[in-house]
Amino acid sequence: MRNATTPAPAEAGRDPYRPDITTMRAAVRRLLADDAEPPSPEELDTLTLQLRGHIMVLIPQVEKATGRLPEDDVPRACAMACVGEARMRLSLEPGRGLPAGISHAQRLARSVNALADHLENLTP
Known part of the structure; x- marks a missing residue:
């Protein structure tokens, strides 16, 4: 029986400390896709x-x-500016109501997307 913490064979070559960008981008698409439902x-x-x-x-x-x-x-410099903006967005609270909350989440999603782009561009 395989231990739950042992990587599956397909994941064996993957860096266990590298974020799952695919999952992150799926959350981003949920809010930013052209056909996204509120x-x-x-x-x-x-x-x-x-x-x-x-x-x-x-x-x-x-x-x-x-x-x-x-x-x-x-x-x-571009990546570090993105980090600064993402940190600023983490410190903000959404406004009142659903539309303000959606706008806040969309800004967070844009930061996730930009940070993921930088990470992919800066790492092999």
Whole structure:
């Protein structure tokens, strides 16, 4: 019997510390796709928490990826600006009502998307 913490054979080559970008982008699409339906208030709460968690996971990964680049490197500067904006968005609270909550979650989703793009561009 296989231990639950042992990676499945298909996942054996995958870095266990690398975020699951595919899952993160699925949450982003739920809010930003052209044909996205507005979420219910309960679903919005779940999505918002999920997106905040994704940002909290991505920020240190992007920072780590930029750490090996020179201080004056343009991709490094862009990634670090994205990190700063994501941190700022984490500190904000949504306004009152469903439309304000959706707008807040969409901003978080854009940060997740941008951080994921930077991580993919900065790591092999």
